[in-house]
Amino acid sequence: MTTTTEPSVFTLRQGTAPLLISIPHLGAQIPQDIAQHMSPAAQHLDDTDWHLDRLYSFADALGASVLIPANSRYVIDLNRPPDGANLYPGRKTTLLCPIDTFDEQALYLDGRQPAPAEQARRRDKYWYPYHAALQAELERIQSAHGQALLWEAHSIRSQVPRLFEGTLPEFNFGTADGQSAAPGLAEALAATINQEGRYSAVANGRFKGGYITRQYGQPAQGIHAIQLELTQIAYMAESRPYAYDEERAAAVAPVIQNAIQQALDWINLSAKTDTP
Numbered sequence: 326m327t328t329t330t331e332p333s334v335f336t337l338r339q340g341t342a343p344l345l346i347s348i349p350h351l352g353a354q355i356p357q358d359i360a361q362h363m364s365p366a367a368q369h370l371d372d373t374d375w376h377l378d379r380l381y382s383f384a385d386a387l388g389a390s391v392l393i394p395a396n397s398r399y400v401i402d403l404n405r406p407p408d409g410a411n412l413y414p415g416r417k418t419t420l421l422c423p424i425d426t427f428d429e430q431a432l433y434l435d436g437r438q439p440a441p442a443e444q445a446r447r448r449d450k451y452w453y454p455y456h457a458a459l460q461a462e463l464e465r466i467q468s469a470h471g472q473a474l475l476w477e478a479h480s481i482r483s484q485v486p487r488l489f490e491g492t493l494p495e496f497n498f499g500t501a502d503g504q505s506a507a508p509g510l511a512e513a514l515a516a517t518i519n520q521e522g523r524y525s526a527v528a529n530g531r532f533k534g535g536y537i538t539r540q541y542g543q544p545a546q547g548i549h550a551i552q553l554e555l556t557q558i559a560y561m562a563e564s565r566p567y568a569y570d571e572e573r574a575a576a577v578a579p580v581i582q583n584a585i586q587q588a589l590d591w592i593n594l595s596a597k598t599d600t601p
Contacts, residue, residue, distance in 0.1 A: 326338050326339055326340055326341075326385065327339040329458075331454050331458065333354075333356070333395055333396070334394065334395055334396070334450070334451055334454045334455060335392060335393060335394045335395060335454065335455050335458055336392075336393050336395070337390065337391070337392045337393075337458050337462060338385075338390060338391045339390050339462065339465070340384075340385070340387075340388045340389045340390040340391070341388040342387055342388030342389055342390075342470075342589075343466050343467075343469075343470035343471075343472055343473050343474060343589070343592075344387060344388065344389040344390065344466070344473070344474045344476065344585070344589060345389065345390045345391075345392060345459070345462050345463060345466060345473060345474070345475050345476070346381060346384050346389045346390070346391045346392070346476045346478055346585075347392045347459060347475060347476070347477050347478065347537060348374065348377050348378065348381070348391070348392070348393050348394075348478045348479075349394060349398075349402075349403035349404045349455070349477070349479075349537060350372075350373060350374035350398045350402075350403075350404065350479060351373070351374050351375075351377050351378060351393050351394065352373075352393070352394040352395050352396040352397050352398070352400075353370055353373055353397055354395050354396045354397060354400075355367065355368075355370075355396065355397050355399060355400055356396065356400065359400055359447075362433055362434060362437035362439075363399070363432055363433055363434065363437070364430070364431050364432055364433055364434055366426060366430040366431065366432060367399055367426075367432045367433075369565060370397055370399065371426055371427070371428070371565075372398060372399070372419075372423075372426055372427050373397060373398070373567075374478070374479055374480045374481070375480065375557065375561055375567045375569075376560070376561055376567075376569045376574075377478050377479075377480055378391075378393060379569060379574070380480075380560055380574055380577070380578055380581070381478055381578075381581070382578075383578060383579075383581075383582045386582075387582065387585060387586070389476075389585075390462055390466065392455070392458060392459055392462065394451075394455055396451055398419075398423065399423055399432055400422075400447060400451060401421060401422055401444075401447040401448065401451050401452050402419065402420070402421055402422070402423060403451075403452060403455050403456070403537070404477075404479075404535035404536050404537050405419075405420070405421040405535070405536050406421070406536045406540075407421070407448055407452060407453075408421075409421040409422075412535060412536060412539070413533075416488070417487050417488060418488070421444065421448075421452075422439045422443075422444045422447060424438050424439075427482070427485050427487055427488060428485075428487065429487060459475075459537070459541065460541070463475060463541060463548055467546075467547055467548060471547060471596065472547035472548070472549070472592060472593075472596055473547065473548045473549070474549050474550075474551070474585075474588055474589055474592055475537070475538070475541055475542065475548065475549065475550040475551070476551055476553065476585055476588070477499075477534065477535070477537055477538050477550065477551065477552035477553065478553060478555075479532075479535075479552060479553065479554045479555065480554065480555045480556070480557045480560075481493070481554055481555075481556065481557060482556070482557055482558075482563045483495075483556040483557065483558045483563065488531075489531045492556075493531065493554075493556050494524075494525035494526055494527045494530070494556070495524040495525055495526065495555060495556045495558075495559045495577070496514075496515065496518050496524055496525070496526035496527070496553065496555060496580075496584075497526070497527055497530055497531065497532045497553070497554040497555070497556075498511040498514050498515055498526065498527070498528045498529070498551060498552070498553055499511065499528075499529055499532045499533040499534030499535075499538060499551070499552040499553075499554065500528070500529060500533070500534060500538065500542065500550070500551055500552075501529075501533055501534045501538055501539045501542065502529050502533055503529070504539070504542065505534055505538050505539055505541075505542025505543075505544065505549070505550040505551070506542055506544055506549040506550055506551050506588075506592075507544050507549055507591060507592055507595045508544075510549070510551065510588060510591050510592075511528035511529055511551060512528045513587070513591065514526070514528070514551075514584050514587060514588060515527055515528040517583075517584070517587060518580060518584065521580070523576070523580070524559065524577070524580060532552065532554040533552075534550065534551070534552040535552060537550070537552075538550040538551065538552045547596070549588070549592050551588060553581070553584070555577075555581070558573075559573060559577045560573045560574040560577050560578075561573070561574070
């Protein structure tokens with residue numbers, strides 16, 4: 326595998342398969358020039374998608390490319406549009422440059438929230454380079470294989486009252502209501518998991534896919550994007566210090582890997598069916 330980096334922004338490991346795994350909320354750094362304006366609550370990084378690089382350690386075996394940011398979503402949210410538009414109109418969500426946590430705790434000291442000029446600086450320094458790398462890698466994969474699967478790896482606490490009522494299923498697949506990937510793919514992945522019975526799954530429920538899924542998924546052009554929002558209780562503790570649970574992770578990781586392989590097989594079959 327080839328590894329490329331943009332210092333302080335991202336790491337990209339290039340693989341050999343038609344698969345890119347993007348983990349945009351894994352980053353756990355806050356640059357000092359930003360951290361000095363932030364509240365004590367920010368230092369806990371509560372809304373991080375913890376340990377997903379470890380959970381997805383099977384990525385190399387699949388031949389996947391893997392893209393990981395260096396910085397926390399509290400610096401800038403790579404899965405939001407650059408103009409900050411709400412992807413779920415009518416529902417509460419966090420901002421491009423978040424000012425509070427999922428639990429609505431302030432991330433900044435009084436009067437220190439990022440002004441428009443600071444937000445623009447962060448877009449230029451952190452957001453655009455990550456997306457340029459993502460776009461270039463998808464183009465490389467598609468050029469080599471004729472198609473590409475973008476797997477958006479996310480995780481979240483199973484209960485976040487600000488964002489949704491009740492408890493989430495463990496597996497939440499999103500394809501922008503079928504627009505970002507082959508028709509029926511998200512539903513097929515959820516059905517497989519539900520039939521196996523150990524975990525619950527839903528397709529295009531509360532989480533339909535964020536900006537990355539919606540922006541880059543172009544199934545008509547051979548690029549299929551799927552977001553998996555996995556509940557953290559499936560592989561870790563959901564309270565500080567957010568410990569990795571070896572037993573739970575060992576059980577759920579093969580299910581994720583099988584879902585990715587199912588998606589690759591589905592896309593390959595779709596491509597063959599569409600070929601004159």
